[in-house]
Amino acid sequence: MTSHSMPHAPVHRRPLDRRVLGYHEFSQSDSRDVYQLAPERFAEQLAAVRTAAMQTNHELEITFDDAHRSQVELAAPLLEQAGMTGIFFVPAGWVGVRPQTASWSDIHALVRSGHSIGSHGQTHSLLTHCPPAALEAELVRSRKTLEDQLGCVVQSISVPGGRWNAAVASACLAAGYSQLYTSQPGPAPAQDLAEPQGLLTIVGRLIVRRRMALNTLASYAAGNWLATAHLRTEYQAKQALKRLVGDVGYQALWRRLLRSPVQSAEEPTVLL
Numbered sequence: 001m002t003s004h005s006m007p008h009a010p011v012h013r014r015p016l017d018r019r020v021l022g023y024h025e026f027s028q029s030d031s032r033d034v035y036q037l038a039p040e041r042f043a044e045q046l047a048a049v050r051t052a053a054m055q056t057n058h059e060l061e062i063t064f065d066d067a068h069r070s071q072v073e074l075a076a077p078l079l080e081q082a083g084m085t086g087i088f089f090v091p092a093g094w095v096g097v098r099p100q101t102a103s104w105s106d107i108h109a110l111v112r113s114g115h116s117i118g119s120h121g122q123t124h125s126l127l128t129h130c131p132p133a134a135l136e137a138e139l140v141r142s143r144k145t146l147e148d149q150l151g152c153v154v155q156s157i158s159v160p161g162g163r164w165n166a167a168v169a170s171a172c173l174a175a176g177y178s179q180l181y182t183s184q185p186g187p188a189p190a191q192d193l194a195e196p197q198g199l200l201t202i203v204g205r206l207i208v209r210r211r212m213a214l215n216t217l218a219s220y221a222a223g224n225w226l227a228t229a230h231l232r233t234e235y236q237a238k239q240a241l242k243r244l245v246g247d248v249g250y251q252a253l254w255r256r257l258l259r260s261p262v263q264s265a266e267e268p269t270v271l272l
Contacts (some may be wrong), residue, residue: 011208019053020205022158022183026070031062034209046082048214049221056222062086063181063205065120065158067094072106080113089120089158089181092145097201101264104149111150116157118181119143127128127171128163141173155179164208173200183207184229185220206231 009036024035026042037045046062053060062079064071067090079086084268088110094101102110111117119165121127122142127135139157155178161167162183178200185206220228 017057017223018059018061018187018203019049019223020063020181020203021049021217021221022063022065022181023071023075024065024207024231025068026074028074031210034211035207037208037210039078042075043078043082043168044214045208045217046078046084048218050082050084052218052222058221058223060221063118063158064088065160066124067091067102067107067120069100069102069106072102072110076110076115079115084189085114085116085183086120087116087156089118089156090146091122091124091143091160092142092149093122094124095149106270108150111152116156117146117150117152117154118158118179118220119146119154119177120158121160125162126161126163127159130167136175137172139171139177143175143177147153156181158205159183169200169202177240181205184235186228 023037023042025033025037026039026041027033027036048137049060052058062084064075064086069086071088076086088102088107090107091101095104095107107117118141119139122145123138123139123140125134127138130138155176157172157177157179158181164180164182169180180200181203182205184204185242186204206217208217216227216231220231
């Protein structure tokens with residue numbers, strides 16, 4: 001069961017003015033995929049959330065999970081045209097293996113353009129399902145691979161599928177990460193861990209879906225408490241469903257209802 005509490009750890013709240021959005025795939029063609037956006041829609045969203053955040057003095061971060069090639073080809077140029085940079089979370093073991101994953105050359109280009117790179121695990125495994133040795137390998141190998149390939153320090157991780165708990169957080173801290181990005185909307189829902197290695201900051205994010213209304217995203221970026229409360233309630237309902245049917249049942253249900261009916265057998269999708 002996923003837990004967002006870390007008993008006996010000192011509380012360190014993230015600033016309430018930080019708002020983070022998470023994206024996945026982009027496509028020029030029509031799609032039923034709940035996480036796949038048209039570039040034009042992404043550009044509209046960027047304009048809306050940037051304006052809303054600036055007007056209310058909220059810090060805005062744009063993040064991307066899975067290192068899909070469409071992020072480099074379609075999203076990054078729009079982000080740069082808007083004068084913004086993003087954080088791209090890369091499953092290190094997918095690079096050079098999966099055809100839809102960005103290449104090392106692509107990722108180098110992102111870094112040269114001023115974007116940041118974080119880890120999304122080594123193989124995109126659900127970290128809450130990993131035994132201790134596998135969990136350590138997912139965290140340490142991905143960070144080392146990224147740092148060796150890119151020549152820069154990697155301190156942030158986005159947990160695959162949004163699944164994490166206190167054990168995962170502790171392992172992330174031990175592996176050298178300082179920020180753990182979740183899929184829970186709003187300010188960080190949990191405390192930081194204080195251990196000799198340092199502090200691990202838990203970062204809340206809103207994962208953007210294809211049919212999310214512009215006013216919903218703008219209200220979230222502006223820190224509107226009612227919009228945030230609604231999104232957090234929706235998130236908690238999904239968490240309750242996951243606990244009821246389990247991860248396997250939840251993924252099967254969501255794939256049938258909200259994902260594209262055609263999924264590559266070699267590129268399984270983890271639902272949030």
